[in-house]
Structures are given as structure tokens and as C-alpha cells.
Amino acid sequence: MLEWKRSRKILLCVTGGIAAYKIPDLVSRLRKLDCEVEIVLTKAAESIVSPLALSTLSGRRAWLQDDFLSDKRGFEIPHIHLADWAEVVVVAPCSAETASGLAQGRAESVVAAALLATRAPVVLFPAMNVHMFEHPATQQNLRILAERGVRVVDPEFGSLACGYEGKGRLPETALILEEIAYALSPRRNLAGRHVLVTAGPTREYLDPVRFISNPSTGKMGMAMARTAWYRGAEVRVVLGPAPRVGSTHGLEVHDVVSALAMRDAVMENLEWAGCVVKAAAVGDYRSEERVEHKIKREKKDSLTFSLVQNPDIAAEVGKNRRAGQFLIGFAAETDDLVQNARAKMARKGLDLMVANDVSAPGSGFGADTNTVRIISDDDETQFSGSKEAVADAVWEAAVRRWLP
Ligand code: C5P
Numbered sequence: 001m002l003e004w005k006r007s008r009k010i011l012l013c014v015t016g017g018i019a020a021y022k023i024p025d026l027v028s029r030l031r032k033l034d035c036e037v038e039i040v041l042t043k044a045a046e047s048i049v050s051p052l053a054l055s056t057l058s059g060r061r062a063w064l065q066d067d068f069l070s071d072k073r074g075f076e077i078p079h080i081h082l083a084d085w086a087e088v089v090v091v092a093p094c095s096a097e098t099a100s101g102l103a104q105g106r107a108e109s110v111v112a113a114a115l116l117a118t119r120a121p122v123v124l125f126p127a128m129n130v131h132m133f134e135h136p137a138t139q140q141n142l143r144i145l146a147e148r149g150v151r152v153v154d155p156e157f158g159s160l161a162c163g164y165e166g167k168g169r170l171p172e173t174a175l176i177l178e179e180i181a182y183a184l185s186p187r188r189n190l191a192g193r194h195v196l197v198t199a200g201p202t203r204e205y206l207d208p209v210r211f212i213s214n215p216s217t218g219k220m221g222m223a224m225a226r227t228a229w230y231r232g233a234e235v236r237v238v239l240g241p242a243p244r245v246g247s248t249h250g251l252e253v254h255d256v257v258s259a260l261a262m263r264d265a266v267m268e269n270l271e272w273a274g275c276v277v278k279a280a281a282v283g284d285y286r287s288e289e290r291v292e293h294k295i296k297r298e299k300k301d302s303l304t305f306s307l308v309q310n311p312d313i314a315a316e317v318g319k320n321r322r323a324g325q326f327l328i329g330f331a332a333e334t335d336d337l338v339q340n341a342r343a344k345m346a347r348k349g350l351d352l353m354v355a356n357d358v359s360a361p362g363s364g365f366g367a368d369t370n371t372v373r374i375i376s377d378d379d380e381t382q383f384s385g386s387k388e389a390v391a392d393a394v395w396e397a398a399v400r401r402w403l404p
Pocket residue numbers: 198259278279280281282283284310311312313314315328329330331332344348
């Protein structure tokens with residue numbers, strides 16, 4: 001977990017969409033990050049989600065429309081006080097009515113007035129009936145808001161409360177949290193850059209049901225991808241067969257299975273990439289022949305496979321690099337960490353190598369934390385922390401060299 005995600009000040013505006021019933025979960029997740037959450041409800045939202053539930057979860061009394069221009073809660077002016085206090089303003093769900101009011105700059109509700117008054121980034125999650133969402137008026141309002149710098153996050157496709165099937169669902173809480181993190185991210189120094197990440201293991205099939213693989217879970221590579229996105233990069237991930245942990249929101253994921261398929265996907269995207277991060281644990285060998293039917297154990301006491309070497313994708317990328325392209329590799333080692341990592345770095349033509357001792361406790365395959373050496377031609381630093389924090393430290397080192 002990156003420290004800057006914690007203890008932030010979030011103004012959450014809840015407006016009249018049925019999806020408002022999901023918001024208590026979001027509040028609870030934000031509180032687990034020690035964030036302070038102020039909540040404002042429109043009149044319509046009050047009839048959908050309980051202000052008491054939201055107040056209890058946030059630990060603060062939610063602001064209601066009755067508090068607007070009222071002295072019931074003292075002489076605080078809620079829309080100004082909240083607008084100034086917030087580090088990010090989130091409107092979830094955002095009704096067609098609220099989007100329309102915002103586009104026109106209206107200020108008849110606490111929510112509308114706070115949104116006019118704030119200088120903090122605003123993230124909007126429209127959620128409504130598909131026809132209302134697709135209506136040219138709604139689309140125009142959302143476009144106007146996006147042009148003014150509001151981040152408008154598309155609703156998801158699926159079954160809607162009104163009985164329709166279509167685009168209009170409020171995204172899952174994990175995605176909303178990712179968007180809040182994106183809005184709060186302290187650095188955008190990869191804005192406009194293209195980052196290609198390989199992550200996860202590869203699988204080399206011996207027959208249709210058996211394969212050779214390794215315990216990589218893709219967590220480190222996905223953390224590299226996510227933290228690049230937080231910094232503003234466009235990110236593509238070539239992901240081996242690892243279970244999806246956490247949100248992949250903001251990332252374009254290309255699933256592959258074998259090392260050969262991973263190589264093809266990397267080569268297809270190489271022209272596009274400004275930086276390539278090779279975090280995948282690529283299988284070094286594959287079976288020479290692929291048996292088409294399941295090998296039966298009857299009458300076979302032993303099996304012999306002839307293995308051939310897979311291409312070294314990192315080395316191939318290093319050989320074909322274009323000017324200005326930056327290459328980052330990962331080296332999982334069990335001995336002579338730095339020496340081995342430096343040799344690989346030179347052999348594969350990489351600019352930065354992240355070496356970790358996979359035999360150390362709390363490090364390497366599957367763990368949520370990592371201890372690494374970040375190695376470049378002229379420097380070497382050690383870093384320990386969550387994989388996300390390690391990834392961010394790698395970007396810090398990479399940006400200094402790639403984009404001085
Ligand atoms: O497996 P090895 O220790 O050589 O991995 C070092 C780096 O090379 C890693 O960044 C890994 O993703 C990459 N690699 C690759 N293709 C291979 C083997 C490794 O891209 N076949």
C-alpha cells in the first residue's frame with residue numbers, strides 16, 4: 001500500500017441513483033485506509049440510502065439538503081467548508097439530474113454548490129438507466145464536464161435496477177477506490193508515456209492437461225503497471241496465467257499463456273512502448289513436442305521429455321530497442337544477488353535491473369512485500385516494502401534516468 005493513499009480527506013457526494021445503496025461499502029473501505037470521509041446527500045439520495053448508515057460508517061453526521069443555508073448545525077457554511085476541506089470530491093452515483101445541474105453551474109443543493117466551490121479534483125460516476133445515460137442531453141452534459149477537467153468514469157454494462165440490460169451500472173467499489181487513488185496521486189511524471197509491462201508466470205504445456213510453470217503470481221508486475229498508471233502513463237500489460245488479484249482498472253491487459261505467446265504480444269506492442277518492464281517469470285524451457293492427447297499413465301512407468309529453450313524476450317527487446325526506449329528487468333536470484341543481476345543487465349541490454357532474493361522471507365513469489373536492489377550503471381539502492389511501494393520506488397529511479 002502506498003502511504004499517500006492513506007489518511008486523505010474525501011468529500012463524497014451521493015445523489016439519486018439506486019446504486020447509492022452500494023455507497024456504505026465504499027465509505028467503510030475508505031475508513032480502513034484511515035481516510036476522513038465527509039458525506040453529502042441530495043434529497044433524492046436520502047430516500048435511497050440511509051444517512052444514519054453513512055454517518056455511522058464515516059464517524060461523522062452526513063450533510064443533508066436541510067443543512068443548506070440553515071443554522072441547524074451552527075454557522076458553518078457546509079458547501080464552502082466542505083469544498084475547501086476536501087482533497088478530492090467524488091460524486092457516486094451521479095444522477096442525470098446532478099450531471100445536468102453541474103454542467104449548467106447550478107447551485108441549488110449542497111452537492112451542486114460544493115461542486116461549484118471546490119478547487120479539488122472532481123471524479124464523477126454516472127449511474128442510471130441506459131436510455132437516460134445514452135440520451136444526447138446527458139452525453140452532452142458529461143462531455144461539458146469532462147472538458148472542464150472533471151474526471152467522468154464510464155458506468156459499467158450489465159443488468160440495471162430498472163430491469164434493463166445495458167450501460168449504466170455503478171462500477172464496483174474496487175474500481176472507485178482506484179479512481180480516487182488516481183485523483184490523489186502526487187506525481188504525474190509519466191503523463192503521455194507508453195509503458196508495456198510483462199507480468200506473471202508462463203505455462204508450457206506437455207500435453208493438454210499438464211504443464212511446466214512457476215509460482216509467480218504477477219503481483220510485482222501488476223504493481224509496476226498500476227503505479228505507472230497513477231503517474232499518468234498509458235499502460236499495457238502482457239499477463240501470463242495468474243489469478244487476477246485486485247483491480248486492473250486503467251490497464252489494458254493482454255492475456256497470454258506460453259512464453260512464445262508472451263514474446264509475440266511483446267513484439268506486437270514494442271513499437272508503441274516508450275518503456276518496457278519485464279517483470280514476468282518467463283519459463284526458460286518448453287517441451288520440444290506438444291502431445292495432442294492426454295498422456296495415459298497405464299503401461300508407462302516413466303516419461304521423458306526433451307525440453308528446448310524459450311526465447312529470451314528481454315534480450316530480444318534489448319537488441320531491437322529504439323533510441324530513447326527505456327528497459328527495466330527483474331532478476332529473481334537465490335545467490336550472488338547483485339553480481340548475477342548486473343551480469344543479466346549487461347547481457348540483456350537493460351537500463352535498470354530490480355534484483356530480489358526470492359529465498360529471503362517476505363520476498364519474491366506470491367508475497368505481498370518485497371526487498372529489492374534497484375541497480376543501474378552508476379547506482380545501487382536497497383528498498384523494502386509492499387510490492388506497490390517497491391514498484392513506486394522503481395519508477396522514481398527509472399524516471400530520473402529515462403526522463404531527466
Ligand atoms: O530468468 P532471468 O533471471 O534471466 O530473468 C531476468 C529478466 O529477463 C526478467 O526481467 C525476465 O522477465 C526476463 N526474461 C525474459 N524472457 C525469458 C527469461 C527472462 O524476458 N525467457
